[in-house]
Amino acid sequence: MTDMTEASVLLARPAIPYGRFAHYFGRAAIYSTLGAIGALQAFPLVWLVVTAFKNPREVFNSFLPSQLDFSNFVRVWSNLNLPGHLINSLYVTSLTVAITLAAATLAGYVFARFRFFGRDALFYIFLAAMMIPSQTILIPMFQFLKQIGLINTLTGLSFSYLGSAVAFSVFLMRSFFVSLPKELGDAARMDGAGEFRTFWYVYLPLAKSGVATVVIIQSMSVWNEFMFANTFISSPGLKTIQSAVFQAVDEFSTDYGALCAGLMLALMPIVIVFLVLQKQFVRGLTAGALKG
Amino acid sequence: MTKITRLLAGAALGLVSAFLPIAHSTAQETVLHVMGWETRHVPGNPVWDKLVAGFEAEHPGVRVESNVVPITQYLGTLAAMTAAGTLPDVFFGHVKALELGRAGLAVDYTDVMTDEFLDGFSPNLLAQLTTADGAVYALPYTGFAFGIFANDRIMTELGLTVPNTWEELIEMAPKIREAGLAPLAWGNLNTGTCRDFVMPLIAQYGGDARALDELTASWDSEPVIQALTLLDRLTKAGVFLDGVNGLDINQATQIAYQGRAAMLYGPSRNVGIFQKEAPPDWLENFSVHKMPAVIADGRHFMAAGSGLAWVVNDKSPNKELALEFLKYVFSPPVYNDIIAGFNGFPSRPSAMDAVALPQVREMIQWATEDGARNVLYGAGSSDAVDAACQAILDGSIEPAAAAAKMQADVLKARGKS
C-alpha cells in the first residue's frame, strides 16, 4: 500500500510552477526530435524531386529550381518505354503475390492451429529459407529455369522470387492466425463445416489485415528487386521497371537532373500504392501481426 | 468472392501467364541475340535502327534483338549466362573474351574470316585481342585513347601551359591547389580507371603490358615499381582529387564541368559526351593533350585499345548468322555511319574519314603512334592492378611492396584457375 500513500502525498503537494513548464518543455522536445528525424528522413527524397525538375545548369547552383523544368523527364521518358515496363513489373508482382498468398495463408493457418509431428522443425526450416542470400541461388536458379524452359520469361522471374517470399509470408501469416481464438473453429465444426470451409469462411476473413500486410511487403520486395530481374530477363521488351530505369539512366552519367528524373519515375508507382494502402497496412500490423 | 469467381480468376491468370510473357517468338522468325553495354544500341536510336533495318532487309525472317546491360552488371550477367549455357549469339566480350575463347565458347575469327577482313582492322588494336598463338576471339568495334582535357580558360588565368612531363605537372600542382582547384580530375570508384592510368606509365618506363598479362614478365619488376613510385609521388603532391578512390569518373567529370579542376583525365569518348552534356564554359574552353611523358622528349604512351569487342558464341545455333551480322556491321557504308553517328573511334582505318570531331581525330593519331595496352585479359591481372592502384592512391602501401603483391595476386589467381 505504499504506492497509494506515495501517490496521495504527491497529490497533496502544492503545484510547482516548473512542473507545468517541464511538461511543455518535454512536449516541445518530443516534437522537435520527431520533426528533426522526420526531416532527415524526407530530405533526400525532397532533394531528389527538386533536382529532377531543375534545369541542367542549375543543378549545383541553387537548391530550388527557378521554375519547373520538365525537360529531364522528357529526355528520360523517350529512352524508356515506361508503360510497357510498368506492365511487366506489375505482372511479375501480381503473380508472385497471388501464389505466395495462396500458399502462405494455408500453411500459416496450419502452423498456427494444429499440432503435428515435426511442426517446429518444419517451421525452423521455413525460417532458414529467409536467411539464404539471394546471390547463392542465382546460378542454380538460372539453370533450373533454363531446364523448365522459363528462362527469359516474366513467369520464370516470378517463380524465382517465390522461395523467399513464401518463407517470410508463412512466418507472418502464422502470427496472424495465432492471435485468433480457436472457439471460432469449434463453433464452425459444430455447424458441420469441413476444415477447408472453416479456413476459408471463418478464419481467413478475420486475417484480412494479415493478408494486406503480406501483400504490401511482398509487393514492395518484388517490385524493387534488381539482381534477378537483370540476370534472368534478357529481352529488352520484357524488362522490369528497375532494370529499364537503370539502363536508361546509365546514359546520363553526369546528368544529375536526368538521373533524378529517372529515379523518380521508377519510384512513383510504388509510392502511390503505398500511400493508398498505408492505412490498411498499419491496421494490419496493429491487429496483431507480431504477437509472438 | 465466391468460389466460382475465384476459380475463374485463377484460370484467367493461368491462361494469361501461359501466353503473356513468353519470349520465344513464333515459328518463322529467327532471332539474333545481341548483347552489350552500349546504351545507344536500342530501338529508337536512329543509328541503331538504320543498322538493324539494313540487316533485316538483307536477311528476311531474321529479327535482331539487342539486350543492353549496364556496364556495372555486365560481368555478372555474362558469368551467369556462361554458367547456364545461355550466352547470346554475339556480344561484347569484356575482359572475358580470351578466357571464353580458350574454353571453346568463343569463335576464333582466324578460322572463319578472310585475311583481308582481318587486315582491315587497326593493327595495334587487333594485336591487343590476339593471343600468343595467333587466335583472335574478339573483333574490336570501337577504340579509345586516353588523354588530358584541359580547361584553357583556367590554365591561362593561372599562367600555365599543359605539362609535357610528369615533373612539370608535379611542379604546377601547388599553384593550382592554391587557387582552390584540383590539378587533374578523374575518379577510380568501380571503374578501374587507375588501371588505365598506370598501364601506360609502365609502358613509359619500358615495361611490356602484354608480357605482364601473360606472365612471361613479372609484375615485380623495375618498370612496374617505377610506375607505381610515380603514381605515389603524384598522389602525395596533390595532383589528383582528394578521395579519388571514392569518386566515380562521372562525378570527376562533373567537377571539371563546374570549373573546379584545371585538367581532366579521360577517354576519347568524352569528346562526344561533352557535346551533349557539358556546360558552355567547359565546351568552349577545353582542349585535348597527350598524356605527359617521363622525360622531355620521351614517348607519351597513353592508354589505347578497344574496350568494345564483339565475341561470337561458338555454341550458338545462329553462329553463321552472327558472323554475317559482324561482316555487315564492319562493311564500309554501315561502319562509317556508326562511327559518324556515335562520334566513335574507329577500329578500321578505312572509316577514319567518318570521324566528325577534330579532337577525336587527333587522339586517334596519337594512339596509332603511342598507344599502350591497358586492358588485361589474363585471369587475375585486372584485379591485381586495381588493388595495387587503390592502395597506392590512398597511401596505404609502398610501391615496391605493391609490385610484389601484384605478382603474388596474379600467381594466386592463375593457380586457382
Add this chain to the structure above:
Amino acid sequence: MPTNRPSSARFALRQWNWVVPAFVAPAALILIVLMALPMANAVVLTFQFWNGMTPPSWIGLSNYQTLFSEPLFWSALRNTAYYTIATVVLKTSLPLILASLLSSGVRFSVFFRTMYFMPVVISLAISGLLWKMIYEPNFGLLNETLRFIGLGNFTQIWLGSSNTVMPSIIAVSLWQGLGFYLLIFYAAIQGVPSDLYDAAKMDNANALRRFWHVTVPMLRPVIVLVIVLNTINGVKVFDQVWAMTAGGPNHASDTLGTYLYSTAFGSVGNPQFGYATTIAMVILVLSAVLSIIQIRIGRRQEVEY
C-alpha cells in the same frame, strides 16, 4: 498477452490427417523446388571448382581451406560483424524509442509515420544511387550543407576513405529501415493495454521508467523478432553496399555478401562459383546460429509457443 494453444484433444484424429499435409503442401512444394533444391546444388558446389566455362571438378574441402586462410574473407567478416552489430542496435533501439514517442499522444502521428516510412518503399539500388550523389565529396548535398552552415571543416570523403565508408553505409541502412521497424513497434505498442501505463503513472513513474518497465517487457517478443530480422539482414547484406561502393575503396567496405558476389561474378580471376558458395554457407550458418541464440534468449520469459 495470452497465446492460443490448440488443444489436440479437441480435434478428431481423422480430420487433421489430411488437412495438415494438404494445406502445407503448396508452400512446402514451393520451398523445396525453388529453394531447397537450388540450395542443395549450391552445397554440392562448395566441394567443387567451377568457373562456369568448363565442367565442375571435385576438390573436396579445398574451398573451405582457402576461405579460412584468405585475409580478404576475414576482413569482410569483420566488416559484416561491424555492420550487423551497428544495424541491430540502431535499427532496434531508435525505432522503438521513436515509436514510443509517437504513441505518447502526439498529434500528426500519421504524418510522421508516413514520412518515416517513405524511404522504406524505395528499392535498395535506387537509394544507393541517391546516396552516392548525396555523399559525393565535392558537390554532394551532405558536404554542401555542412559548408553552408559553416561546418566546412567536417566535410569528409564519405564513401572514399576507409574510416568513414562503413559508418556512411550504416547511416543509409538506418535511414532506409527506420520506418519499417518503427511501424512494427508502433503497432505493437498499440496492443499494450493502457491500464498498465495508468498504473505506472499512479506510481509516479516518469516517461523513461514507463518505457523501461512497461513498454519494453510487454514488447519483448516483438523486440526479439526485430533483432532476429536485423541480424539476418545484416549478415547477408549486399545491395546497399554494392550500389554505393561495390566493396571499395580497396575492400574497406567489403562484406560477406559483396565478397561473395565479386568472387562469383567479378573480374577476380575467373568466376569461382564453388568458392563463392562456400562464403554463402558461412553466411547461412552464421545467421542461423545467431538467430537461434537470440530466439532462445528471448523465449526465456515468454509464454510457450
